[in-house]
């Protein structure tokens with residue numbers, strides 16, 4: 001696949017490491033678990049949006065944009081990385097934060113990603129939950145154009161066929177790493193939300209005839225809806241790249257059993273997964289995406305869906321900045337008692 005014909009900037013510290021989780025593997029007594037460290041992509045505490053932004057910012061610069069405009073939930077990792085990337089390339093950034101959670105803690109509205117959005121100097125607007133947020137940024141973009149600006153609109157999660165190219169690149173990188181170390185990958189597992197990661201991975205793996213299945217663990221939509229949404233973007237990305245034939249729809253597999261009460265709502269299994277990775281591997285997962293994704297992997301190992309002798313790669317898509325918005329979910333909201341100083 002020829003990716004060099006698309007405008008692109010360099011942001012990612014690539015290749016990201018592919019590591020064996022020896023302690024977790026021993027603890028769960030199932031498949032060998034590997035982790036691809038896309039939490040360490042090198043931009044503003046990292047995460048999967050960095051790879052997408054290489055192509056999105058590339059296109060923004062090619063279109064002589066003055067400002068990027070995007071949207072996400074209050075604790076959006078996508079928004080944080082987008083603002084940082086825009087800054088690096090001399091662009092202004094306006095972001096719309098959707099209040100998908102109405103009853104979050106003060107940390108949720110002020111710390112974590114929100115603090116970083118402010119630090120990077122974003123112009124922030126908020127919206128109540130449930131609006132068509134891509135229509136909201138379109139309206140704001142119209143206003144900016146009337147003022148003589150050239151806004152570049154990035155959809156939620158950076159998930160369109162341009163952003164998905166970043167995960168086509170990741171698929172190429174992963175297969176190269178597997179070949180180098182003679183690692184036979186039985187399944188790739190990751191958290192899926194706005195669909196760009198899974199769509200890009202599937203197109204990239206299929207385009208290389210890799211024969212590596214991908215399981216997306218949904219953090220929001222039910223299985224059928226998420227599979228349909230991933231398939232729609234995968235098809236678009238496939239055509240955008242000029243791949244021959246039809247994108248094979250049957251490769252899209254999503255499990256939505258680990259969402260809990262909804263997007264961004266903590267679950268006990270998420271807390272367990274984040275705590276296990278922290279205490280046994282020294283790795284930070286996040287409360288909204290990778291915590292639920294890894295909780296899915298743990299449960300599927302315990303149920304025997306993944307077995308001893310197999311090799312499973314979890315793609316760590318980042319998000320640890322969000323932990324600071326969720327201290328209360330871990331029972332750590334209270335400060336330590338002060339010791340008596342004499």
Ligand SMILES: *Cc1c(COP(=O)(O)O)cnc(C)c1O
Nearest residue numbers: 193194195196197289317318319
């Ligand atoms: C956005 C995000 C995801 C989901 O990726 P999509 O491409 O939106 O499906 C997973 N993990 C983290 C930490 C994210 O920020």
